[in-house]
Amino acid sequence: xxxxxxxxxxxxxxxxxxxxxxxxxxxxxxxxxxxxxxxxxxxxxxxxxxxxxxxxxxxxxxxxxxxxxxxxxxxxxxxxxxxxxxxxxxxxxxxxxxxxxxxxxxxxxxxxxxxxxxxxxxxxxxxxxxxxxxxxxxxxxxxxxxxxxxxxxxxxxxxxxxxxxxxxxxxxxxxxxxxxxxxxxxxxxxxxxxxxxxxxxxxxxxxxxxxxxxxxxxxxxxxxxxxxxxxxxxxxxxxxxxxxxxxxxxxxxxxxxxxxxxxxxxxxxxxxxxxxxxxxxxxxxxxxxxxxxxxxxxxxxxxxxxxxxxxxxxxxxxxxxxxxxxxxxxxxxxxxxxxxxxxxxxxxxxxxxxxxxxxxxxxxxxxxxxxxxxxxxxxxxxxxxx
Amino acid sequence: xxxxxxxxxxxxxxxxxxxxxxxxxxxxxxxxxxxxxxxxxxxxxxxxxxxxxxxxxxxxxxxxxxxxxxxxxxxxxxxxxxxxxxxxxxxxxxxxxxxxx
Ligand code: SF4
Ligand code: SF4
Numbered sequence: 001x002x003x004x005x006x007x008x009x010x011x012x013x014x015x016x017x018x019x020x021x022x023x024x025x026x027x028x029x030x031x032x033x034x035x036x037x038x039x040x041x042x043x044x045x046x047x048x049x050x051x052x053x054x055x056x057x058x059x060x061x062x063x064x065x066x067x068x069x070x071x072x073x074x075x076x077x078x079x080x081x082x083x084x085x086x087x088x089x090x091x092x093x094x095x096x097x098x099x100x101x102x103x104x105x106x107x108x109x110x111x112x113x114x115x116x117x118x119x120x121x122x123x124x125x126x127x128x129x130x131x132x133x134x135x136x137x138x139x140x141x142x143x144x145x146x147x148x149x150x151x152x153x154x155x156x157x158x159x160x161x162x163x164x165x166x167x168x169x170x171x172x173x174x175x176x177x178x179x180x181x182x183x184x185x186x187x188x189x190x191x192x193x194x195x196x197x198x199x200x201x202x203x204x205x206x207x208x209x210x211x212x213x214x215x216x217x218x219x220x221x222x223x224x225x226x227x228x229x230x231x232x233x234x235x236x237x238x239x240x241x242x243x244x245x246x247x248x249x250x251x252x253x254x255x256x257x258x259x260x261x262x263x264x265x266x267x268x269x270x271x272x273x274x275x276x277x278x279x280x281x282x283x284x285x286x287x288x289x290x291x292x293x294x295x296x297x298x299x300x301x302x303x304x305x306x307x308x309x310x311x312x313x314x315x316x317x318x319x320x321x322x323x324x325x326x327x328x329x330x331x332x333x334x335x336x337x338x339x340x341x342x343x344x345x346x347x348x349x350x351x352x353x354x355x356x357x358x359x360x361x362x363x364x365x366x367x368x369x370x371x372x373x374x375x376x377x378x379x380x381x382x383x384x385x386x
Numbered sequence: 387x388x389x390x391x392x393x394x395x396x397x398x399x400x401x402x403x404x405x406x407x408x409x410x411x412x413x414x415x416x417x418x419x420x421x422x423x424x425x426x427x428x429x430x431x432x433x434x435x436x437x438x439x440x441x442x443x444x445x446x447x448x449x450x451x452x453x454x455x456x457x458x459x460x461x462x463x464x465x466x467x468x469x470x471x472x473x474x475x476x477x478x479x480x481x482x483x484x485x486x487x
Pocket of ligand 1: 242243244245249261262263264310311312313314315
């Protein structure tokens with residue numbers, strides 16, 4: 001067990017929020033096609049409110065602090081916020097598109113002793129990256145910023161979200177990261193818009209692409225380990241929890257709303273109305289999240305993948321049930337192992353009688369129902385063809 | 387005997403977790419957890435209190451350990467943490483502060 005995992009497990013037992021993610025704004029100077037946030041300002045916390053929140057987070061035991069957005073550099077008080085975070089001795093990770101970081105900003109950031117800076121790069125080709133961000137010249141500016149930051153000794157991570165538009169470009173981004181001396185990470189998951197629109201999910205890569213990505217050693221490390229068959233399901237597995245969201249991790253929006261995680265928009269309280277620690281300890285929503293173990297998961301508890309699945313309860317929540325499967329993770333489990341999840345099989349089996357009923361009804365009444373009306377028809381075809 | 391003065395580096399991230407201190411060095415992202423005795427020394431590392439006094443007041447009484455052994459252990463810990471740049475060691479108290487003894 002790594003020291004971080006050990007700390008996380010100790011924090012979980014003590015009920016301490018070891019990590020917090022704070023979005024200081026949802027405003028942004030890019031308009032990425034896959035973004036899940038609304039960008040208008042609906043009453044962001046003031047500097048004083050954020051400073052007070054940072055004090056509360058430090059007192060509650062938060063050690064790992066991610067400051068993100070939107071684009072955090074659009075807040076004029078960002079350096080003030082970072083200075084206070086530094087004074088309260090957080091381990092600070094900053095997420096930014098970096099297009100506002102020039103030499104002066106890179107120099108100024110030095111005094112905050114940031115742990116790392118994560119920058120999104122979608123492609124090594126300007127025509128692809130800039131088409132995704134919808135800002136001409138954004139790739140060039142982000143790369144220039146990475147050079148400024150690297151020359152000042154920062155640890156920079158390039159995060160490459162992979163979607164249909166850039167699915168063939170990750171080797172180029174990986175090479176670019178190596179050239180710049182940055183750490184390279186990929187994320188092949190597009191999430192629904194925070195306000196419910198699931199349209200952007202169409203940008204997700206295809207199953208075949210996901211399989212290719214998950215079988216590329218330079219991306220996932222040890223293939224045998226990464227693509228290993230699911231682990232046996234025993235009591236330890238069934239007693240485990242999905243992830244740290246709500247257990248040792250909290251997310252706070254620019255408006256003070258508290259959620260279990262940035263990906264898990266279950267409203268759990270607001271720091272403008274209550275102290276953070278009171279929300280953390282007493283929010284019925286967070287208590288409910290903490291009460292869920294693998295054995296309580298509907299469908300997943302009977303799925304062979306449950307012990308090794310990356311099931312995101314936030315994505316499951318967005319699909320309608322935080323105790324249920326997350327289709328994106330079913331796809332990932334399948335792409336890794338070639339074994340369909342219980343959820344996939346259930347959908348496939350479910351779709352068969354429905355299609356038969358449709359045929360019977362069309363014959364009997366002439367009322368044709370499209371296969372898509374029932375959903376899952378395409379899933380079944382895909383699952384069975386794999 | 388030359389006195390040793392220790393000060394916490396301002397470059398580190400730190401937090402108490404269940405009575406123990408977690409520290410991460412910004413320079414190399416090394417993560418440390420200090421046990422309760424080491425945490426007591428870390429918390430008292432103000433740059434102006436001699437290490438011998440810290441050991442006497444924060445360790446010997448609180449943890450009922452032999453002073454000579456405690457001081458030896460403390461010196462070893464200080465060397466280790468200083469090696470990772472998270473404690474600053476000096477033979478003189480930090481400037482601009484009152485010497486307490
Ligand atoms: S699995 Fe989902 S909800 Fe859990 S920490 Fe990861 S992103 Fe957040
Ligand atoms: S593969 Fe799907 S059904 Fe199986 S545990 Fe993961 S999310 Fe649940």
